[in-house]
Amino acid sequence: MLKFKLLDEKCQAEQMLGGYIKAHENIFKSVVGGETCYSDALGWLHTERWAGPAQLDRLEALADTIRNNADVFVVIGVGGSNNAARSVIEALKTADGPEIMYAGNTLSPHALCQMMARLKGRSVYIDCIAKNFETLEPGASFRILRKYLCDTYGAKEAAKRIIATGTKGSLLESLCTGHGYTFLEFPEDVGGRYTAITAVGLLPVAVAGIDIRALVKGAQAMEKSLFETPAAENIAFKYACLRSIYYDKGYALEMLASFEPQLRWFYKWWVQLFAETEGKDGRGLFPVCGEYSEELHAVGQFVQDGTPLMFETFLDVLDPGASLVIENDGIQDAFDYLDGMDFAQINRTAFEATVRAHKAKLPCLILEVQRLDAFHFGQLFYFFMLSCYLSARLLGVNPFDQPGVEAYKRWMFDGLGK
Numbered sequence: 280m281l282k283f284k285l286l287d288e289k290c291q292a293e294q295m296l297g298g299y300i301k302a303h304e305n306i307f308k309s310v311v312g313g314e315t316c317y318s319d320a321l322g323w324l325h326t327e328r329w330a331g332p333a334q335l336d337r338l339e340a341l342a343d344t345i346r347n348n349a350d351v352f353v354v355i356g357v358g359g360s361n362n363a364a365r366s367v368i369e370a371l372k373t374a375d376g377p378e379i380m381y382a383g384n385t386l387s388p389h390a391l392c393q394m395m396a397r398l399k400g401r402s403v404y405i406d407c408i409a410k411n412f413e414t415l416e417p418g419a420s421f422r423i424l425r426k427y428l429c430d431t432y433g434a435k436e437a438a439k440r441i442i443a444t445g446t447k448g449s450l451l452e453s454l455c456t457g458h459g460y461t462f463l464e465f466p467e468d469v470g471g472r473y474t475a476i477t478a479v480g481l482l483p484v485a486v487a488g489i490d491i492r493a494l495v496k497g498a499q500a501m502e503k504s505l506f507e508t509p510a511a512e513n514i515a516f517k518y519a520c521l522r523s524i525y526y527d528k529g530y531a532l533e534m535l536a537s538f539e540p541q542l543r544w545f546y547k548w549w550v551q552l553f554a555e556t557e558g559k560d561g562r563g564l565f566p567v568c569g570e571y572s573e574e575l576h577a578v579g580q581f582v583q584d585g586t587p588l589m590f591e592t593f594l595d596v597l598d599p600g601a602s603l604v605i606e607n608d609g610i611q612d613a614f615d616y617l618d619g620m621d622f623a624q625i626n627r628t629a630f631e632a633t634v635r636a637h638k639a640k641l642p643c644l645i646l647e648v649q650r651l652d653a654f655h656f657g658q659l660f661y662f663f664m665l666s667c668y669l670s671a672r673l674l675g676v677n678p679f680d681q682p683g684v685e686a687y688k689r690w691m692f693d694g695l696g697k
């Protein structure tokens with residue numbers, strides 16, 4: 280299970296935490312009790328609902344067919360609809376199975392042409408993931424890829440290669456019915472950014488050959504633990520309360536940092552989850568990420584010495600799952616002190632040194648995760664989704680809408696003559 284530590288020499292939030300939790304316990308109780316006001320958005324809260332045994336059987340069978348026939352699997356989706364899958368795939372993928380590519384997340388002709396060029400001569404399957412089948416990026420990419428598949432294989436064979444994940448009764452579902460594409464259900468009661476443990480996130484992960492049963496087990500273990508642990512010891516509620524305490528103290532940013540580049544796409548998932556959930560009504564902490572140690576040579580300067588805007592949450596991966604020892608090659612350079620040392624030890628030393636330096640300047644939270652595998656990704660997904668919901672409730676905003684993204688869309692659709 281994840282472990283949580285707080286190192287706060289700056290504002291000593293630890294001393295306030297107990298009182299804060301007590302004062303807001305009603306929010307915790309209301310959330311774990313199931314809030315009727317959000318019942319149309321809480322399908323993810325009990326993972327069994329959209330990731331039960333029958334669903335996993337179906338997804339694994341479909342993934343096997345795709346793995347046996349495809350060289351490339353293109354995941355079409357944007358924002359919450361592709362970030363979770365991408366974060367696990369990019370962290371855990373192996374050389375075995377189809378290459379996973381991404382579309383529907385850009386309008387750049389350069390990026391799209393580059394992606395299309397890599398399909399030539401290869402066996403291609405696609406999954407168009409779109410809850411509200413009006414979003415421009417996935418809709419436009421789906422058109423291009425559909426046409427490519429029909430031109431390459433003919434309509435009948437193309438239909439076997441097209442999967443679409445949409446809501447029941449949507450236009451996307453009628454396209455599937457009308458043209459013989461495989462239809463997967465995008466849960467009506469789950470918003471994009473909460474879909475990690477549904478068909479939306481799980482099919483692409485299974486196609487990449489990653490064990491979705493382990494992923495779901497991890498999420499379920501976390502769900503059980505968070506539902507059974509009272510507010511005062513509950514790590515999701517503690518984390519949410521600390522975010523709220525720091526926000527009230529005037530901090531404007533939370534930086535999620537780690538020394539494992541494997542988490543590069545996970546940061547993007549986390550940023551999207553918190554930004555879209557909390558950034559509304561003129562409120563919210565701005566989520567940013569730091570890919571250390573590289574970015575200690577970039578934003579590290581600002582974190583240590585710049586405007587004191589942020590607190591920092593470190594994801595500490597205890598077992599890096601790899602070892603690489605630096606040997607002496609007989610050449611006298613300035614790095615003899617590293618002779619015989621493992622990079623695991625060097626990376627850990629860099630982490631500990633960074634925490635030591637940063638904690639003197641800003642509040643630091645550490646979330647320990649045993650290792651990065653499917654099970655622990657499941658734990659991380661569930662932990663952050665529930666924390667984010669709790670945090671939004673403490674902030675006093677609706678955790679499940681995103682009215683702000685409509686403003687640019689109105690102008691864009693206007694410009695495109697929709």
Ligand code: PA5
Nearest residue numbers: 358359360409410411414471472
């Ligand atoms: O988290 C969300 O709800 C959003 O980021 C959506 O996932 C994103 O806008 C894509 O929406 P759709 O699947 O409806 O195209």
